[in-house]
Amino acid sequence: MTTKIIHFMLNGRLQQAEFRDDCSTAEVKDLFRAAAEAEPHHILKMYNINGSVVNISPRLDTNSVDSYYRLEVVASDLKSVGMPTELDSMEHRLQRLENKVSEEAVKSPDAIADLKSQVESFKRKLESVEHLSWMGLFKEDSDHQLSTLSPKPKTSGLSLQEDRQQVRRKFLNMSSLQVTEEVREHLKTPIFDNWQWEEAEMLVLLQVMFTDLDFLTAFHIELDVLQNFLFEVFCHYNNIPFHNFRHCFCVTQMMYGLIWLTELRSKLSRIDLLIMLTSALCHDLDHPGYNNVYQINAQTDLALRYNDISPLENHHCAVAFGIMSKPECNILKNLTCEQYKHIRGGMIKCILATDMARHNEILNKFKTMQPVFDFTNKDHKEVLMKIMVKVSDISNEARPMAVAEPWLDCLLQEFFNQSDTEKLKGLPVTPFMDRDKVSKPSSQTNFIRFVLLPLFTELTKLFPCLEEHILEPVRRALDYYSDLERAGKEETKE
Template identity: 45%
Template sequence: MGSASSSYRVIYLDVDGRIQKVVFSRYCSSSDIKELFCAAVGVPRNTDLSVLDSSGAMVSIDPTMPHNTERSPYRVVPVTGGPLAGKEELFQNVLTQVAEQISRVFRINEMKADVTNRLAMLEKRVELEGMKVVEIEKCRSDIKRLREEIGSQNRIFLEDHKNLSPRRDVPTYPKYYLSQDTIEALRWTTFDAWQWEPNEMLSCLEHMYHDLGLVRDFSINPITLKRWLLCVRDSYRNNPFHNFRHCFCVTQMMYSMIYLCKLQEKLTQLDVLVLMTAAVCHDLDHPGFNNTYQINARTDLAVRYNDISPLENHHCAVAFKIFSQPECNIFSSFPPDAYKQIRQGTITLILATDMARHGEILDSFKEKVDHFDFTDQEHVTCLKMMLIKCCDISNEVRPMEVAEPWVDCLLEEYFTQSDREKAEGLPVAPFMDREKVTKQTAQVGFITFILIPMFETVMKLFPQLEAAMLQPLRESRDRYEDQSDQVQKKNAEL
């Protein structure tokens, strides 16, 4: 009992005078704990929070945060003043300016009407009553003064109107200038995504859609494309591996394969659009724990999708939830039949990334590859499934200095899951157990039995993959085998 209870931590929060009790495992990540706190406070899970103790000091939100009691609860304060708050303030300022200008327009219009009436009366008096010269000159002076007053008010209005902040219906991420070198590098499998910040990656993704002719051919609104990409970025969690940078790498590898294999000469533009869009969306809102955990832990996702590819089904659902927002729907110009085709194609490819289906999909492609027919829709669909699978697990195709950090990120995610599984009494996969697996042995097995056979099969259709992908994979396997031998030798000497 003692060891089991020590695996959990209890934190008490003061939420508007109510005491909320939050319980979490010491194996939870900081982001998991923050989401629990957001739920307790009743704010969106992405809200930034500050946790304060009774003295007003800030407390770090992490698994080691000091426990407290009901008598000394922490106070949780949503952080304001961030980018969104700034936008709201800007929006309010613009609204205020618009209201002031509208009010001024009404005042000027009223003044114009009044002055016009007065001018008409004065001019009529001059014309009909034959007034004295002195009175006529006074009338003319009044008329001149009134006209100058109207001109002055018009000038003030026009100057103020120039200073009015215009409404900007354009996403706010900066548009980075992509040099010609960068544009060329994006088409190669050796591209190093570690060198780029999220906003820069957004600009690169945007460039890919334009460069492939997808924006032009499908009349995609460029502003909608920006909004969609921003929403996609915000829908990826900050996991060690399954994050927005991974999304970018998979999409960039797909972009590379489209050029390397000259797919636009063999597939339709609609196929290319499906390939790119599925790559962008394939891991949306990934929680950092795989399908095995979802099923064994009987999570909401596993229950919702009846243990059938719960994560991949969730990624699809999130993707089309985003597309359901008109401002993010890059397919808004599509007729219903074409949209249905896009939707079905994207779902098929995202579901194909479930590694539990690896053998099934590979065997199906092997049956077709020797007599492949690009006019056969079943053959083409199977090829597209293989392409997204290749891109999804393609890190070892890249140079060692680019690929190896991803192994560390993946193992960190695996070890976090296996620690939680042990704490919750769930089965633990040997390849995820920090006490049983090493980087070298894990990679040798994965490259030898998964990656090389898969890429060799696709290479039958596209021989150009030999130099660009197969050779780097073999070199990576040999390097990890050498490292593994060295480790075993050192252990034997000890």
């Protein structure tokens, strides 16, 4: 039997492990677990030099000091953080597939292609479960508290700049490809699954949205300028648990779907549609992962700059127009002054409307207008546009549970990061973000009952077609989390 030597980086130190290739997978994992001083309840994650997940098994490729693997230790407290249980089964399936590939290689080379394809697919999916790191599951050490104060870096062997440029190259290479009619139609629906798409692919799909709504022709937007704008928007979203580029894509995709479902193209002007879609795209630019309450209590630069008035939303707007101040990114550069002023004013109003502190004010205004709503009335249209952006922003529970639930995990981690920081700094702790007081079901039942349903119900009165597409799914989500909450309380009693 031959011996393998594996070089790996752990906590900034280069180490090596040695084992025979007839070892079992469990023995190899135990070897790395011992090297990392990990406990039985921890999960090990290993990445190659390119940042891709590799399976920890006897089939690890021998490497050199220059092509070391990177080992991370992740705590697995599944009950407290609600980790998706599919992850372990996916890893087991990956391991079985790799075993099968090895067995079949000598029998039938033709059968290998499909198996290898399945293996790579699973590896990609494991890579995409990025909320492993976002959920704060890194092994605790002396720097743990400090590490929760700032956004976690992307799990990649590349620098941030290199990673972005790689996304840009992929985006531009794919942007000229024809997106299938099936994908285009699916993109118009609330059941679209954002987790299936890479960042570069999402940029292509955003380009499709702008193109299919005929914005390029109507507003004389040059394709390369649109692409530069979309890429800069991508670069200005931070790698934080929830308010990241994928969230931006989801909100924009829901807005796009609502425009088609409600036939708004025949009810609002194209310039108003552009305002709504671009507002959705830019509504959380450079979000730091800590909400307005934190900004104000901590007296951050943003709170001081905007006098405690919607500091985040004002910042998102400023970043959006900062991007468009660059000629190569300015999708509005060929418009008249009047058109530009109209779009800028509309975007500012729509993005500021996403401040949840203004939720009741905007919803109540819409309620009074809804029975006599007039699409030719400027004030009515303005409130509707705000409502549409708000609905898109908080629409995750209108999506299928398999799409929506991982978003809740991400949101709770961002909340918990904030409350942990509030405790550390001696600031008032936001109650619904306190990991010691909030459960996953309880956080959703109240939010759905008191925020989502009243908002979605009012919009459905104006657009009855949304009953099926967003109202019913949200009602089902309420039933689901209510059942979980009841079960949790009964378990506690026992």
